[in-house]
Amino acid sequence: MFSFLLNRLAVLAPVFFGVTLLSFGFIRILPGDPVLALSGERSMTPEQHASLLAKLGLDKPLWEQYLNYIGDILQGDFGTSVLTNRPVLDEFLELFPATVELATCAMIFAIVIGLPAGIFAAVKRRTFFDQGIMGISLVGYSMPIFWWGLLLIILFSSILGLTPVSGRLSFMFDVEPVTGFLLIDTLLSDEKGSFASALHHLVLPSIVLGTIPLAIIARQTRSAMLEVLSEDYVRTARAKGLAPIRVYGLHALRNAMITVVTVIGLQVGVLLAGAILTETIFSWPGIGKWIIFSVFSRDYFAVQGGLVLIALCIMSVNLLVDLTYGLINPRILHTR
Amino acid sequence: MRIKLLGVAAGIAAAAVIAVSAPSGAAAKTFVFCSEGSPGGFNPSLHSAGTDFDASAQTIYNRLGEFEPGTTKVVPGLAESWTASADGLTYTFNLRKGVKWHSNKHFTPTRDFNADDVLFSFNRQWKEDHPYNAVSGGKYLYFGWMDMGTALKSIEKVDDYTVKMTLNSPDAPFVSNLAMDFASIMSAEYADKMASAGTKEVVDTDPIGTGPFEFVSYKKDAFIRYKAFDQYWEGRPKIDKLVFAITVDASVRYQKLKAGECHVMPYPNPADLEAMSKDPEINLLSQEGLNVGYLGFNAEKAPFDDVRVRQALSMAINKQAILDVVFKGAGSAAKNPIPPTMWSYNDDVVDYPYDPAAAKALLSEAGVNGLKTNIWAMPVQRPYNPNARRMAELIQADWAKIGVDADIVSYEWGEYRERIRAGEHDTALLGWTGDNGDPDNFMFVLLGCEAAKANVARWCNTRFDGLLRAAKKTSDQAERTELYKQAQVVFKREAPWFTVAHSVQFRPVRKEVVGFKIHPLGSHIFKYVDLK
Numbered sequence: 001m002f003s004f005l006l007n008r009l010a011v012l013a014p015v016f017f018g019v020t021l022l023s024f025g026f027i028r029i030l031p032g033d034p035v036l037a038l039s040g041e042r043s044m045t046p047e048q049h050a051s052l053l054a055k056l057g058l059d060k061p062l063w064e065q066y067l068n069y070i071g072d073i074l075q076g077d078f079g080t081s082v083l084t085n086r087p088v089l090d091e092f093l094e095l096f097p098a099t100v101e102l103a104t105c106a107m108i109f110a111i112v113i114g115l116p117a118g119i120f121a122a123v124k125r126r127t128f129f130d131q132g133i134m135g136i137s138l139v140g141y142s143m144p145i146f147w148w149g150l151l152l153i154i155l156f157s158s159i160l161g162l163t164p165v166s167g168r169l170s171f172m173f174d175v176e177p178v179t180g181f182l183l184i185d186t187l188l189s190d191e192k193g194s195f196a197s198a199l200h201h202l203v204l205p206s207i208v209l210g211t212i213p214l215a216i217i218a219r220q221t222r223s224a225m226l227e228v229l230s231e232d233y234v235r236t237a238r239a240k241g242l243a244p245i246r247v248y249g250l251h252a253l254r255n256a257m258i259t260v261v262t263v264i265g266l267q268v269g270v271l272l273a274g275a276i277l278t279e280t281i282f283s284w285p286g287i288g289k290w291i292i293f294s295v296f297s298r299d300y301f302a303v304q305g306g307l308v309l310i311a312l313c314i315m316s317v318n319l320l321v322d323l324t325y326g327l328i329n330p331r332i333l334h335t336r
Numbered sequence: 337m338r339i340k341l342l343g344v345a346a347g348i349a350a351a352a353v354i355a356v357s358a359p360s361g362a363a364a365k366t367f368v369f370c371s372e373g374s375p376g377g378f379n380p381s382l383h384s385a386g387t388d389f390d391a392s393a394q395t396i397y398n399r400l401g402e403f404e405p406g407t408t409k410v411v412p413g414l415a416e417s418w419t420a421s422a423d424g425l426t427y428t429f430n431l432r433k434g435v436k437w438h439s440n441k442h443f444t445p446t447r448d449f450n451a452d453d454v455l456f457s458f459n460r461q462w463k464e465d466h467p468y469n470a471v472s473g474g475k476y477l478y479f480g481w482m483d484m485g486t487a488l489k490s491i492e493k494v495d496d497y498t499v500k501m502t503l504n505s506p507d508a509p510f511v512s513n514l515a516m517d518f519a520s521i522m523s524a525e526y527a528d529k530m531a532s533a534g535t536k537e538v539v540d541t542d543p544i545g546t547g548p549f550e551f552v553s554y555k556k557d558a559f560i561r562y563k564a565f566d567q568y569w570e571g572r573p574k575i576d577k578l579v580f581a582i583t584v585d586a587s588v589r590y591q592k593l594k595a596g597e598c599h600v601m602p603y604p605n606p607a608d609l610e611a612m613s614k615d616p617e618i619n620l621l622s623q624e625g626l627n628v629g630y631l632g633f634n635a636e637k638a639p640f641d642d643v644r645v646r647q648a649l650s651m652a653i654n655k656q657a658i659l660d661v662v663f664k665g666a667g668s669a670a671k672n673p674i675p676p677t678m679w680s681y682n683d684d685v686v687d688y689p690y691d692p693a694a695a696k697a698l699l700s701e702a703g704v705n706g707l708k709t710n711i712w713a714m715p716v717q718r719p720y721n722p723n724a725r726r727m728a729e730l731i732q733a734d735w736a737k738i739g740v741d742a743d744i745v746s747y748e749w750g751e752y753r754e755r756i757r758a759g760e761h762d763t764a765l766l767g768w769t770g771d772n773g774d775p776d777n778f779m780f781v782l783l784g785c786e787a788a789k790a791n792v793a794r795w796c797n798t799r800f801d802g803l804l805r806a807a808k809k810t811s812d813q814a815e816r817t818e819l820y821k822q823a824q825v826v827f828k829r830e831a832p833w834f835t836v837a838h839s840v841q842f843r844p845v846r847k848e849v850v851g852f853k854i855h856p857l858g859s860h861i862f863k864y865v866d867l868k
Contacts, residue, residue, distance in 0.1 A: 032750030
C-alpha cells in the first residue's frame, strides 16, 4: 500500500510541474497584459507602461519570472492578484467552498437520479423505458450549459416564481462565514430561515451543473449493469430462485459499482469545468467565475496561481480515487 | 447504501418543497442594486474601473467638489467654496466644518474632517516618498491619466479648514478633476492609526469615509453590504441598507429585476430593451451618454494627410444606416467630438452629408484613384460602439461604392490600442467616455497636439490646438465656451475623424424606486433614492 502511494506520488510530481509550466505559459501567450487590460481607451507612453509592468515584476526575463513563481509556490506563496492586491491563496480559499458546495450538491443530484435511471434502463433493456432514458441522457449530455441555465431561470424563477434567480442566499440574511459552506454556516447561525434560503438557492444551479454528470452516470451504470447481468453468477442467482431485487441489487449492482465509482471520480474535472459557466449564470461566488474574470483582465498571478490550486485539488481527488479503488479491488495494488 | 440514497432523495424533495415557500425579495428599506461585477478594492484612487467607483467613491466617500446628480456641474462637496487667483494658478478651498467620519472595528474617529485629510489623500497619490504611496500596490492610474502630477506644484494647509493648491500652469478643468472619483478624500487619522498598528493595507480594505453609506461587509463575487450613515453631512439617506448583489450576466440581472430581487440594474442587454420598455413593473430610464464613437483617419499617412480625402471618405459613409443597424436606435448621430449634453456643444456645425457622388468627385480632385486601405475594428463591445465589426463592414461596403477597397483589421483589445498608438493603422474605430464633463477632457485629450499618444488621428492642427490651450488658461466659462465652439468648427472642416454616434445609456429601474437618476458620467448614486 505504501509503495503504491509512493508510486502514485512519483507520477504526480512531473504532472504538477507540467501544470505550473502550462499555467504560467498559457496566460502569457494571450495577447495583452494586465496593465493594458486596466487602461481602457487610454493610451500610455511606453515609459508609463514599462514602469507599471515593472511594479508588477513583469519586466524581468520569462525564465526568471518562472523560477520566482516556482520558488514562491514551493514556499506556499501563490502570488498576489493584480486587480485586488490580495494573496491569490486567500482569494481561492474564500471562493473555493462555494464551488465545492455546489459541485457536491450537483453530484448528489446526478447520482440520485442517474444511478437508478441507469439500473432501470438496464433491467428494462430494449424497451420503451430504456430507449427513453438513454435518449434523454443523450440530450442531457449534449446540453449547452449556458442555454440550459437561462432556460431554467426563465421557467422556474421568472414565469413560475418557484426559485430565486441567482446568488447563494437571500439578502434578508447576513450570515457570518465560519466554514464558507453556507449549508453549514446557516445551520450554525441563529438567523431563522437562512438554511432554507441557502438550500433553495442551490436547487437550480445543482440541476444545471449536475445534468452532464447525470447523463454520464446513467449511461455508464446501464452498460456496466448489462455487462454484469450477462455473467454466469447472475444466471446462477436467477436459477436458484432469488427474488429479482436481490439479483439486481446484491449480485449485479455491487459488481457494476466498480466501474461506476471510477466514472463518478472522473466527474470532478467535468464539474469544475462546468462550474465556470454555471457560476457565471447563477452569480455563484466560486472559483470558476473568478478564473474566467481573471483571464479576461489578464490578472497573470490570479490565473497561474488559481490554475495550479485547482490542479492540485483534482490531483488529490484522483489520488484518493486511486487509493479507494485499490482498497475495493486489491489486485490493483499489486499489478502496478 | 440504499437507505442513504433514500435520505438524500428526501433531502432534495424537501428542498423542492422549501423552494415553494422560501422567502424572496428584500426587506423594507433595503435597497438592492444588481451590480455588474466585483470591485477590485475599496480605494477609488487605486481601483479605477466604473465598478470600483460605484462600490467605493459613490457610496463611502466624498470629494472637495461633487457632480450635481444628473449633470456634470461641479457643486460644493467637502469644500464649501473655492476661489481661483487672477492668474489661474492658485486655488483656495474653504473646507466644510462638522463633517463626521465613519467608524469600524479598527477605528473610531476622534475628530471631524479637516485639511490634514485633504493633504493625505492627494500626497499619497502624488509623492513617491509618502509613507502610504507604495501601500496596496501603489498604482494610482487615474491620478496619472489626468496628469495631476504634472499639473500640481504644491498643496498647502493654510489652517485646519483652508487648503491652497498651486498649479504649474493655468488649467481650467482642474476643479472638475477634483470632483472625480479618484480624488476621494480619505481619513488621515485612520491612516495614522493603521500605520502605527502596522496594518496600513486595512485603510484600503476596510474603508472609512465621510459618504452617505458605511461599509459593512463584502463577499467577493457575491455581495457588498452598506448601511446608511446616520451622521452624513447632507442628511441621512432615506434607505436603511444598501446591498450590491453582484450579478455578472446581463440577462440574469434582468431576470432578478423582474423577480424583484433587485431594484436597479446597470448595462442591460440591448436585446432586452424592448421587453423592458413594455414591462409594467419597470421604468426604463434613458439618457444620452457622455461619449463619442468615431473613425479616426491617420493624418500622418498619405493620402489621409490630404483634408479632401478625409472629407470625401466622410461623405461616402451612410451614418443613418450605422445608427439603424449597429445602434438599433440607441444612439444619436454625432457631428462634433463632444456630446450635445456637454456645455459648449456647437449646434451650428453642419455635418457632411451622405453623398457618394460628391465623395467620388472630391477623391479624384485629390488625385486619389483605386485607394487600398484598412479599417481597424475593436474586438470588444464598448459603451460608444456596440458592434465595431459590424460598423466596419458597413463602412467597407459604403467605401466600395466609391472605388475604395478597405480591409477590416482587428487585434486583441490591449494590442489594438498599442498598435494604434504606434500609428500602424490607416483608419481606426475607437471612442471615448468622458471623465469629468469638461470639453477639455474630450478635445485636448483626444485631438490636442500634445496628446499625440492618445490621438488616433495623429492630427496636429495649430489653430485647433491654440484654441484649446487658450480655453485651458481662463476659468471664465463664457469665454471658454466661445473658444470650444470655434474649435469644433475647425475640427469639422479638417475632418480628422468621421464622427459616428453618441450612444444612449439605459437603466431599468423598478416602479417602487424614487429619486434615482442616471448620471451622465455613468456612476450609480444611491444617496437620494427611496422605496415607495
